[in-house]
Amino acid sequence: MDWSTNLQMIAAGLAMGSIYALVALGFVLIFNAVNVVNFAQGEFAMVPAFVTVWLMSSLNIPFALTCVIAVIFMGIFGIVFQRIAYYPLRHRSFLPVVISTIGVGIFLKNGAQIIFGAEPLSMPRPTSATALKMLGVFVDPQYVVVILCTLALLGFQYFFFEKTMLGKKMLATAQDKEMARLLGIPVAKMIAITFAYSSILGAAAGILVGPIFFVTKDMGAMLGLKAFCSAILGGFGSVPGAIMGGIFLGVIEVFASYYISSAYRDAFAFIILILVLLLRPQGFFGEKIAEKA
Amino acid sequence: MTTRLNRLLVPAVLVVAVLILPRLVTSNYWMNLINLSISLAVACLGLNIVLGYAGQLSLAQAAFWGVGAYTSAILTTQFGLPVWAGMFAAFFVAAFFGILLGIPTLKLSGHYLAMATIGFGIILQLILVNAIWLTKGSDGITQIPSPWIGSFELKAPGDFYYVAAVSLILFTWGAIHLKDSRVGRALMAIRENEMAAGTAGVDTTYYKILAFTLSAGYAGFGGWLFAHSCSHYISPDTFSFEQSVIMLVMAVLGGNGSAIGSIVGATLLTLLPEMLRFLKDSYMMFYAAGIVAIMIFMPSGIAGLVKSMPVSLRLRAWWNAGSTAARQVASAAAARENSGGKPNAFSIEDCTGSGEVLLSVKGLAKHFGGLKAVDGVDMEVRRGEIQALIGPNGSGKTTILNMLSGLYVPTSGEIALDGAVVTGQKPHVITAHGVARTFQNIRLFGELTVLDNVLIGQHSRSKAGLVAGIFRPGSQRTEEAALRLKALEALEFVGLRGKEFAEAKSLPYGRQRVLELARALVSDPKLLLLDEPAAGLNAAETEALVELLFQIRDRGITILLVEHDMSLVMNVSDHITVLNFGKKIAEGSADEVEHNQEVIDAYLGMEVATEVSNDA
Numbered sequence: 001m002d003w004s005t006n007l008q009m010i011a012a013g014l015a016m017g018s019i020y021a022l023v024a025l026g027f028v029l030i031f032n033a034v035n036v037v038n039f040a041q042g043e044f045a046m047v048p049a050f051v052t053v054w055l056m057s058s059l060n061i062p063f064a065l066t067c068v069i070a071v072i073f074m075g076i077f078g079i080v081f082q083r084i085a086y087y088p089l090r091h092r093s094f095l096p097v098v099i100s101t102i103g104v105g106i107f108l109k110n111g112a113q114i115i116f117g118a119e120p121l122s123m124p125r126p127t128s129a130t131a132l133k134m135l136g137v138f139v140d141p142q143y144v145v146v147i148l149c150t151l152a153l154l155g156f157q158y159f160f161f162e163k164t165m166l167g168k169k170m171l172a173t174a175q176d177k178e179m180a181r182l183l184g185i186p187v188a189k190m191i192a193i194t195f196a197y198s199s200i201l202g203a204a205a206g207i208l209v210g211p212i213f214f215v216t217k218d219m220g221a222m223l224g225l226k227a228f229c230s231a232i233l234g235g236f237g238s239v240p241g242a243i244m245g246g247i248f249l250g251v252i253e254v255f256a257s258y259y260i261s262s263a264y265r266d267a268f269a270f271i272i273l274i275l276v277l278l279l280r281p282q283g284f285f286g287e288k289i290a291e292k293a
Numbered sequence: 294m295t296t297r298l299n300r301l302l303v304p305a306v307l308v309v310a311v312l313i314l315p316r317l318v319t320s321n322y323w324m325n326l327i328n329l330s331i332s333l334a335v336a337c338l339g340l341n342i343v344l345g346y347a348g349q350l351s352l353a354q355a356a357f358w359g360v361g362a363y364t365s366a367i368l369t370t371q372f373g374l375p376v377w378a379g380m381f382a383a384f385f386v387a388a389f390f391g392i393l394l395g396i397p398t399l400k401l402s403g404h405y406l407a408m409a410t411i412g413f414g415i416i417l418q419l420i421l422v423n424a425i426w427l428t429k430g431s432d433g434i435t436q437i438p439s440p441w442i443g444s445f446e447l448k449a450p451g452d453f454y455y456v457a458a459v460s461l462i463l464f465t466w467g468a469i470h471l472k473d474s475r476v477g478r479a480l481m482a483i484r485e486n487e488m489a490a491g492t493a494g495v496d497t498t499y500y501k502i503l504a505f506t507l508s509a510g511y512a513g514f515g516g517w518l519f520a521h522s523c524s525h526y527i528s529p530d531t532f533s534f535e536q537s538v539i540m541l542v543m544a545v546l547g548g549n550g551s552a553i554g555s556i557v558g559a560t561l562l563t564l565l566p567e568m569l570r571f572l573k574d575s576y577m578m579f580y581a582a583g584i585v586a587i588m589i590f591m592p593s594g595i596a597g598l599v600k601s602m603p604v605s606l607r608l609r610a611w612w613n614a615g616s617t618a619a620r621q622v623a624s625a626a627a628a629r630e631n632s633g634g635k636p637n638a639f640s641i642e643d644c645t646g647s648g649e650v651l652l653s654v655k656g657l658a659k660h661f662g663g664l665k666a667v668d669g670v671d672m673e674v675r676r677g678e679i680q681a682l683i684g685p686n687g688s689g690k691t692t693i694l695n696m697l698s699g700l701y702v703p704t705s706g707e708i709a710l711d712g713a714v715v716t717g718q719k720p721h722v723i724t725a726h727g728v729a730r731t732f733q734n735i736r737l738f739g740e741l742t743v744l745d746n747v748l749i750g751q752h753s754r755s756k757a758g759l760v761a762g763i764f765r766p767g768s769q770r771t772e773e774a775a776l777r778l779k780a781l782e783a784l785e786f787v788g789l790r791g792k793e794f795a796e797a798k799s800l801p802y803g804r805q806r807v808l809e810l811a812r813a814l815v816s817d818p819k820l821l822l823l824d825e826p827a828a829g830l831n832a833a834e835t836e837a838l839v840e841l842l843f844q845i846r847d848r849g850i851t852i853l854l855v856e857h858d859m860s861l862v863m864n865v866s867d868h869i870t871v872l873n874f875g876k877k878i879a880e881g882s883a884d885e886v887e888h889n890q891e892v893i894d895a896y897l898g899m900e901v902a903t904e905v906s907n908d909a
Contacts, residue, residue: 031404037407084585089588089589094403094404095549096588096592097588098407099541099584100585100589102538102584103542103582103583103584103585103588105581106535106538106577106584107578110575110578113574114574114575221534225411225415228408229408229412232405232408236405263419263422263423264423267415267416269412270411270412270413270415270416271412271416273409273412274397274412274413277398
């Protein structure tokens with residue numbers, strides 16, 4: 001139980017948690033807008049990670065420009081995605097949409113493998129590889145970048161939804177599509193923008209996590225599932241819930257794999273999830289919704 | 294009788310097809326694939342029980358498949374048990390894991406359930422990888438033995454095929470029998486409308502766990518078939534989340550809810566990738582694109598496509614004509630024509646003791662956070678009367694019905710029915726005590742037939758369990774016949790004769806209301822709760838309803854109804870209780886209530902009421 005190890009783990013946990021939070025936010029925004037759980041959300045982070053590696057390594061494009069291209073690419077990607085996986089099924093029940101998003105997820109994974117190969121790729125680091133000394137412990141500077149970028153994005157998002165007209169229109173669409181339509185808000189467009197924004201959040205997550213792990217076709221699957229866990233832990237549909245859930249999960253996971261068992265690292269998220277669903281199904285921030293007789 | 298004999302053609306054709314297949318397929322490679330598809334088909338049949346029948350999404354089916362495979366593989370390779378013993382172990386150990394999954398996920402639905410089952414599957418797979426002492430970890434288990442019959446080893450794929458084919462036929466037979474039994478109907482009721490299933494007498498908790506258990510058992514058996522055939526080798530990679538997804542797609546492609554559909558789906562999706570081999574690396578992409586396309590263009594799967602074809606319509610009509618249910622309906626209709634008199638209808642409550650207190654409610658309250666929907670209500674309902682519960686919108690009428698029928702647990706207070714305290718009991722328990730209800734916004738089992746809806750209403754008055762439902766001993770057939778007879782009488786009573794095999798949701802609105810009434814009546818209630826039975830009915834239908842209400846009362850069934858149609862309330866009620874803002878403000882006969890100042894105030898608002906009384 002030495003103090004500096006714990007601090008290091010907290011830093012690592014916060015960084016991983018931030019990534020989960022970004023992907024979880026993507027889940028929640030889409031869920032709020034169209035009541036659909038997008039099981040390809042993890043792939044929204046895998047695709048931009050590959051795009052970034054490719055742009056930087058093969059075309060030698062500088063990092064800043066790469067980020068801009070990746071974000072624009074993912075914005076378009078999100079719109080195309082919703083057009084294929086969601087739009088044709090928008091009047092149908094929960095199951096077909098779930099399966100169709102899973103199908104697109106499998107498509108993207110195997111597509112990535114064909115285009116970029118099966119070998120894990122490493123993303124060039126935008127930060128130096130030497131550890132930063134903070135509060136007396138050494139911390140990977142990438143962790144600091146991850147946490148700061150996530151905070152900045154959350155700040156931007158708060159401003160966007162609270163202060164801009166577009167953000168308010170998107171919120172109105174999420175709350176009541178019929179009413180929004182009556183007020184002249186182009187609902188279909190708002191939904192498309194929500195998908196675009198959610199996939200841009202994925203781009204941020206993919207680019208930020210890339211330098212920490214290798215970029216592989218499978219990186220999205222676990223990321224997506226754990227982000228989904230985070231969203232449920234926080235209370236599905238709640239934006240602060242998704243963020244807190246992600247960070248909570250990130251930290252718990254690092255500690256549990258250190259103190260309990262690293263072999264079962266990926267199981268902790270789901271064990272916690274099942275416990276939370278049993279004891280407090282509405283999550284930390286969610287409200288219990290009862291069906292009316 | 295000839296249709297009955299003709300129906301034997303189906304098993305005959307099946308037996309011939311099963312025997313001939315290995316003669317047609319000579320390559321071991323394809324024979325192995327066929328065995329694999331059968332193994333997957335059995336697992337998908339299980340998925341069809343939990344998803345198609347009970348409507349609960351499970352994304353852990355491959356994990357149960359793995360549990361079955363590993364159980365038998367470990368028992369036969371490490372402990373030297375015979376393969377046949379492994380078969381039973383595979384089924385029961387997987388079923389046990391199904392209970393483990395079923396219990397924590399009971400309260401969950403939709404994406405929560407999906408997520409919990411994914412988590413469960415991933416945890417199981419991690420255990421397979423990491424519990425090396427037991428499972429040999431990622432290396433997997435090799436040289437899993439084949440089953441023996443006497444001194445003959447069923448090693449060749451063409452020989453093992455017979456074991457697989459016989460199992461598949463038995464499991465399909467079980468699944469089809471299950472669907473048309475008391476247990477199967479209870480599962481489908483949960484799928485169609487869980488709340489209504491509870492008030493119709495179905496213990497939703499028990500049946501959901503049962504569905505998960507049985508589904509996992511099927512998957513476990515499928516796993517046994519997999520472990521002891523093909524490569525005789527298993528490793529954790531096979532039993533992944535992706536494989537669960539593939540099984541889900543197989544079940545949905547075949548047609549959700551159709552047992553035969555699941556088999557077709559499993560076979561197609563096992564053989565199809567083989568035919569797509571020429572696409573090399575990109576075949577998974579085509580596969581995935583195919584999944585999306587199926588979801589978009591074939592919403593109800595292959596079963597849905599086939600169902601609407603003229604050939605299959607005629608085939609089904611032919612098959613159904615021979616069914617026991619159809620013959621019973623026909624003979625009941627004939628009997629009715631001959632006798633011409635009134636039907637003797639469902640069993641009649643003993644009318645003695647009329648006037649004594651049947652339902653007594655003391656200090657009943659329900660608070661939602663700060664909102665006091667019902668706040669300390671005392672009321673009594675006397676046996677043999679029609680009592681009305683009225684009040685302005687939001688006064689707590691439906692909340693009281695929900696507490697009486699067990700859908701809400703009261704915050705405080707006591708509910709006693711016929712002397713027994715039933716406060717806070719689950720809906721099916723209260724139904725068994727003799728309370729039935731209808732809903733304000735009709736809650737039928739829409740995709741099921743009219744007859745099935747009324748059969749489910751008798752759930753608490755019948756007994757046949759899972760085993761009896763599948764094997765159909767004489768006692769089960771007698772019970773089914775009695776249930777159908779009573780259902781037919783109830784349908785006759787409310788005027789739905791001739792609609793027995795129509796889908797409930799296809800009925801016009803007014804007919805749906807009386808069907809709901811019939812479903813409630815067949816549970817032999819002492820007390821019938823009706824939530825706005827006249828809502829949405831036209832004048833003629835309302836008149837017929839009033840007539841029905843009197844007839845029901847005359848049969849000794851006490852009625853408590855919530856209704857906004859004042860002329861109906863004043864017409865039928867022996868006694869009226871008036872609520873406002875969760876409190877009782879008046880009660881008495883129609884006449885007393887009509888002239889009660891507080892009631893007038895509550896309905897018209899203080900000011901208007903004063904003006905009205907001044908004018909008068």
